[in-house]
Every structure is written in C-alpha cells, then in structure tokens.
Amino acid sequence: MTCAELIYCDFYKQITQSGYVYPILRRYDGSVRFKRPWSDYQNKFGDSVKEFMIGMNVAASLTALPPTLYVVVITKDYELKYASYSNFRLMGVDFIITVNGFNTTGESTAPDMLSAYNGGKFRTYDRDSLSGYAANGNTSWWEYSGDDPYQINLHADPYSAIRYKGLNGPFKFVSMIIKP
Template sequence: MITFHVIFMSLFTTGIIASTQCDTHINAIRKNATGLQYPCGLPSDDNCCYFKENHFDQSPSGVYKMNSWCSGRLSIVGMYCDTTTANGGWTVIQRRKDGSENFNRPWADYEKGFGDLNGEFWYGLKAMNCLTQTGKWELRVDFEFPNKTRSYLHYNLFRVGNASEEYPLTIGGFTGETPTDPFSTQQPLNGMKFTTYDKDNDKDDSINCADGERGGWWHRACWSINLNYRYKSSGVGFLYLTKQYYNLRWIEMKIHPLNCSPQ
C-alpha cells in the first residue's frame, strides 16, 4: 500500500503563470479530474473550499495537489477533498473505515501525519495548525454506527494551536443530528492539548489516556470522544452520546473556512 505522509515537500517556485498555461491546466482538470496535477492559481490555493470555488465546480471527491503556505514557505501538498457533503469544499483531516491503519502511534507521527489519503489516515497536527491558524474554520464529523445508520457532528469553530503549545484544541458552536455534544459534555475538550502514549497532556493523574492502543487525541480525562481509538466492532466504544458509548464503522473529520460557500 502506498502511504501519503503529510510532509511539506519541495519549495514551489514562486512566479506568475502565463494565462495560456493556466488555460491548459484548467482544461486538463475538466477533462480528467482524477489525473489532476498542480492547480493553476494563487498561492492561497491551500484548501479544498478555495480550490472548488475558483477552479471548477463539478469536481469529484478525491486527492488533489495544491499550494500551501506554512511558516512562510510555499509547498505542494496532497489533500483529500470532499466535494459533495453539505455543498462540498471540505478538506478531510481524518478517516477510519476498516482498521487497516495503525493509529497507536507516537507524537512525531501524529504531528506530521500518517496513512493513505484514499484510505485511513490522520492529516497531521502541524498541517491542521497551518490550515486553521489564519481564520475561522468549522469542523464536520460524519460517521456510521454498527447498524449502518449515519449521523454527523458540526462545529462553527475549530482550530488547532501550534507546536510550542502542544497543539491545543479550540472548538465550539455545536450543531448536528446527535442529541448531545461529545466534545463538551462529560469531559469538555476545549483548550486541551494533544496526548499520545509518549506525551501525556491529559488531566487524569492516574493514567495516560493514550496508553493501551487508544490512539492520540485531545483528552481531559478518558473520555467522551476519541475518534482515533483502536478500530473494533464490539466492547467499549469511543463516542459517548446520551449516556452510552458507541463504536463506529466509519468516520470522516473534515474542515473548511466558516465563510465557505461553493455552489
């Protein structure tokens, strides 16, 4: 299996692309979106919402290459874009679907990202910080219960802090189909730093919430929601709703700017 690590790759040469070259790129995109090469646009093409709004509006969901600014550097990165859910324009930052990827990983892996962008993956704390630090972003979590019914969580505020702060979570403005908000009920996670088995930042003095193949996550104590918990079909679940824990068959975490409105 080919894995896609979210690493900021070689520096993209800055310059003005001639209009004829732009037309060639756009035409190629329209004819064969699955074979998409570098987008032809401004350096701010750094998320799936901007890309859909400004390049073409009938793009299928999938992995795209685009320009991304981070720490003053312009790089080419791969992103999985969900172009259909709730008008599209979503950058997917995590997916679980079959247990094929190991989420019991150290801090360094969670920081840089791991997995297959077409399969199971974690996009990386560094990349999440890079995307969300510049403005107001929203989070949507789509998921499927073991009985194959689906639901979602939605938040109007989502931001991941920087490395020096150990990537604290800012989240709020809950809406969605679930009766309770697992990020704020029982164990409120707003402001919590990220925790892995080799870096314990949770508030439970008796245990590291990431020990025992539980995966890295933001924890106050263990836990009301942990979407990186080991994948399984029975036993203690990792999503707490209405006084019950649930396991999930499929999860996608996705983000886009709050003012995103691709049509």
C-alpha cells in the same frame, strides 16, 4: 464501495456544494494503526484514499481562520450522524484544541461530545500527561479533565474501541472534516 462509504460520499457531496472541504481524519476498517508516536501525528500517516490522519501541523495551519468542523460517524446500523462546530482551531506546539459553536439548530444529528475537550492538549503514548491518559487508553487524543475522558475517541486502537458516547457502536465509518 461499501454501504458506509456510499453514505459518507452522499454527505461529502452535500457539504461540498458550497465550497471546498478538507478531511483531516478518516477511518473505516482498522487497516491503519492509530496508536502512534507524536512525530507521526505531527506529520501525516496512512493512505489518503483509505484511512489516514492529515497531520497536526497541516490541520493547525488549516484552522488559522477558524473553519467549521464536522465530526462524522456512521453507526453499525448504517445511520449517518454528525456534529457541526462553527469554530475549530489547533494552536501551539501541543495542538491545543479550541472547539465551540456546536450547531444546536438542527444541523447536528450527533450529540456534542467534543466541546468537553476544549482547551485540551493533544497527547500520544510517548508524549503523555501525568495522568497517563493516552498510554492507558491505547489512544491519541486531546486531554479531558472530567469523569469520562473517553466520551469521544476516534483515534482508538483497535478500531473496534472507537467511542462516541450516545451513539451505537461499533462504527462503520468515522471522519473529521473542516470547511473554511
């Protein structure tokens, strides 16, 4: 087990003390390509023991009663950083993201980058918007209408292109976890 995996395991144990959690995304070595078609993101891909995406259909069903979302990053300096949101949902055929309730009372140790995508449709290279957001950025992620659409991008390919503005990359480990 790598140092980053051990740090993540400690965090995972901490948040599971009060109930179940569901990892919906995990990446740490680039062994799974995330530049994939819409159908892969609808279902699931990867290896649940290693790198994976749970699939938007399952993730959307898990967010029917809005859970807490943790966006977890381990920096190249092995620092654990995470953002916590009290309300997270994926809705409709485009998996429109609703994310708010960023925890500003000390629980979150990473900046709030995901709220800027609130209301955005999920895009892949083969199901993109007119802006070409996903195809141009080698990514699959939610639409963003501001100046820097790549503030946070955990699905980027190659793995070294993953971004979380305000944190020191390249990253050793990234994950999204929901807790009912």
